[in-house]
Amino acid sequence: MPVRRQAPRAARNAGPTSHVWPSGGRHLWLSGGTSDVQEHARGHLVHAARGVLSLQTERGTSIVPSNRVAWTPAGFTHRHRAHGDTDMRIVFLPPSLARLVPDRPAVFPTSGLAREVLLALTGPRDGDPAPAYRGPARARLLRVLVDELRAADEQPLHLPEPRDDRLRALARMLDENPADNATLAELGSRAGASARTLSRLFRAELGMTFYEWRTQLRVHHALVLLAEGHDTLRTAYACGWANPSGFIAAFTHLIGTTPGRYRAEQPKGFRQMC
Structure with a gap:
């Protein structure tokens, strides 16, 4: 969940x-x-x-x-x-x-x-x-x-907005539940398109594969959850990884540091400043 x-x-x-x-x-x-x-x-x-x-x-x-x-x-x-x-x-x-x-x-x-x-x-x-x-x-x-x-190298932390209605429907589903591990074919049956069509649309519109896009979406959600105080284990499962090691590897690849280190580096005491 x-x-x-x-x-x-x-x-x-x-x-x-x-x-x-x-x-x-x-x-x-x-x-x-x-x-x-x-x-x-x-x-x-x-x-x-x-x-x-x-x-x-x-x-x-x-x-x-x-x-x-x-x-x-x-x-x-x-x-x-x-x-x-x-x-x-x-x-x-x-x-x-x-x-x-x-x-x-x-x-x-x-x-x-x-x-x-x-x-x-x-x-x-x-x-x-x-x-x-x-x-x-x-x-x-x-x-x-x-x-x-x-x-510096531009970072893959800008998640492009789909234009095609079928891609937009798929994006809404996974944004609402990033832990959904359905295959592209299974998601396509809900969105009204074949896996082949969706795969072509991901490359043509968004410049990446479905799996690259979903990983990036999940890391987006993970950054939010870590900022809100959730630990690495719970964040990994909430964002769709079957085990923490896979999450740590994907997060580190995109963000440049591990989830635990990133969370530990966030300054405390902000509310006193407000």
Whole structure:
């Protein structure tokens, strides 16, 4: 059975504690908090200094754990959701730098240097919530940040949104129950398409096989469950793995660290900051 991930209504409706400037900002979300649907005239980077974010656009959903950064180009309608108490940082890029990164939503690993730059660009000065770096110093840091992202490999943490109705039906089924281990043929009989047709659609529309897509979907769910405090064993079974070792291998391949280490590295004490 899947682990229930529904946040209390009060948490889902609670807005963040925010410090926002024209150059970016910081939002402290309680678990389950969601933003309004929005779009910006400038592209922006989003980083979870703690917790996990999901970022949904018309192209699909990106999962942003604390060792990743998500890019959303200008003009893309999107919304954010916090999984676990989340310290969300936002940095807007000027057009001269936005041209150097993809023209579509993407997720990148956060190097140690990139993380420190993101925190510096959104962190407060002593006694002042405004960011510590402005003017030429800020411009130099932004260029360093973009250079770090360009040197990194894009990560498979953006789950594309299917367009075909049969794929969308299959995606809804597995999103509601990621532990469902039905074969593609069995799922196809529920969605009204053959396994051969669905396999072709996965490659043509989403650029991956069904099994690659399902693994990525399950890791998305696992990141959320770990952020909400579930242990590795329960998360593995809730997301469809028959044994923890298979889950650990798949999670480590996509995220770059084990589930246990990732969970242990999440900072504590966030609610006191809110």
